[in-house]
Amino acid sequence: MPKSALIIGAGLGGLLCGRLLSRKGWDVTLLEADEKPGGVLKSFLWEGIPCECGFHSVGGLGPGEALEKIFRPLGLMELPWYKADADEGFPFLRLNAATEEEIRHITGPYTQSTWRLKGGGSTLVEELTKGLKINTGNKVVKIENQSVTCQNERSFKADVTVSSLSPDLTFSLLQDHVRPAYLKRLARMEKGPSIFTVHCLLEPDCVPWQSGDIFLDGQLMLHFGEPGTHLLELLCFGRGRAEEMIARAKTRLPGLVVRKYHTLTSAGYGYIKHSRADYIAPATPLPWLFLTGQNLGLHGILGTAVSALNTCKCIES
Ligand SMILES: Cc1cc2nc3c(=O)[nH]c(=O)nc-3n(C[C@H](O)[C@H](O)[C@H](O)COP(=O)(O)OP(=O)(O)OC[C@H]3O[C@@H](n4cnc5c(N)ncnc54)[C@H](O)[C@@H]3O)c2cc1C
Incomplete structure (x- = not known):
């Protein structure tokens, strides 16, 4: 049995x-x-466009990297992953008790090896x-x-x-x-804060598509949907104001024209880890x-x- x-x-x-x-x-x-x-x-x-609740890109899928070592034996490297431009870093990350080396160890897989998946989380x-x-x-x-x-x-x-x-x-x-x-x-x-997402449908080709995530002032993340979807997601922690976030995105992407948007609040990243003592077995x-x-x-x-x-x-x- x-x-x-x-x-x-x-x-x-x-x-x-x-x-x-x-x-x-x-x-x-x-x-x-x-x-x-x-x-x-x-x-x-x-509107027929696939939108994500909680998946944008992953780190560590390059040969020999941490996630690749877990995913390959599980058959998950056969999925249509594709490499994105490097993210601008993870300024959201707050690790009070971590050393510089620990922070590099944690963020390295994301900042040096960013991957997206065709079809997204689903x-x-x-x-x-x-x-x-x-x-x-x-x-x-x-x-x-x-x-x-x-x-x-x-x-x-x-x-x-x-x-x-x-x-x-x-x-x-x-x-x-x-x-x-x-x-x-x-x-x-x-508990970590919730994440507020604004899904924006753009006027086609108003701004050039980018594969990597863009971070504004460490508070606002910009992520384009798949090529051809004319979708831009804006994300921040806690409560956000959609109109304000769109106005801030325009400072980075002049020419941005949002046809319509809707908002979504998702559960955040789980417990906040201040130090190794917050690890749960x-x-x-x-x-x-x-x-x-x-x-x-x-x-x-x-x-x-x-x-x-x-x-x-x-x-x-
Ligand atoms: C907006 C957002 C963006 C994100 N972007 C990224 C990203 O780009 N890259 C990345 O690596 N990570 C990202 N994440 C984080 C990542 O998605 C999560 O860390 C991961 O998916 C969490 O998986 P989980 O199984 O722990 O939790 P969950 O996905 O929350 O799974 C828990 C499951 O339990 C079910 N459940 C709850 N209560 C009960 C019950 N009583 N009985 C039975 N079932 C129950 C829920 O319905 C759910 O299906 C993002 C998260 C969010 C919120």
């Missing part, structure tokens, strides 16, 4: 754990609250969902004694449960006893419950992939 695993959440973290474990022969079931898998990586169509999600048992519309409301209950009253049981939800949410659903010191540490973690005090997702170590595609790998190694050890 293969060992069985329940994975809560079918965003990038849950899907990667699903692929890693099923390739090792585990019987894997994913439970996803939403009607579609993908989490922040879902894209949607607006291309990655489509590939990752292949062959996985995903129960969508199953919002987990209780975790207890190795079983998981959903809002629709369905229950699931497996040898191990992996939660890709934020650890504070995971433990708020857990009924089993966990030592208070562990929970106190989690309660002290600080995949193992929990309960031997059958494991954590994964962007809250554990670094966020983003690279950070979430590293966490998925760590989680699955921890489960198998």
Whole structure:
């Protein structure tokens, strides 16, 4: 009998754990609250144009680089990745306790090796969902004694449960006893701000398309949609004002003409990491419950992939 695993959440973290474990022969079931898998990586169509909720570019996909080493054995390097011009750096990044060397180590894969994916986040999600048992519309409301209950009253049981939800949410659903010191540490973690996106439909060819992201004053990020879509995304942390952001974008891209726009607020990058002390281990005090997702170590595609790998190694050890 293969060992069985329940994975809560079918965003990038849950899907990667699903692929890693099923390739090792585990019987894997994913439970996803939403009607579609993908989490922040879902894209949607607006006026027939694919728009992203939480994917623009990734770092570290060059030969021998960190993400390439994780993605190649998983068959994800076959996807239509293409290299973008170097980003202008990540001025958003605030790492109070990090040394210069640590910052270079973290930002290097992004600033020196920036990649985009044809079709965006949904291309990655489509590939990752292949062959996985995903129960969508199953919002987990209780975790207890190795079983998981959903809002629709369905229950699931497996040898191990992996939660890709934020650890504070995971433990708020857990009924089993966990030592208070562990929970106190989690309660002290600080959540990152949300991300405000303005999707702008441009007058065709009003400004030249660029593959790399543009950062303005460390606060506003500009990202063009795929060539030919005439889409420009403007992003900032926390609350933004669309008209103001468009006016600021015009200072960098004179000639910019926005035909229409709409706005979207997405969950941010997970817990803020001030220092190494904010790292959360995949193992929990309960031997059958494991954590994964962007809250554990670094966020983003690279950070979430590293966490998925760590989680699955921890489960198998
Ligand atoms: C606007 C934005 C732009 C971004 N741009 C980039 C980028 O360009 N490059 C990059 O590398 N990273 C980017 N990121 C970050 C990256 O998308 C995330 O770090 C990563 O996708 C997080 O994956 P996750 O699986 O940890 O979380 P999520 O994607 O949030 O997945 C969690 C899943 O759990 C489900 N869920 C929640 N509650 C329950 C429940 N009770 N029961 C069952 N399921 C539940 C959710 O519906 C979701 O599907 C961006 C993020 C945002 C918000």
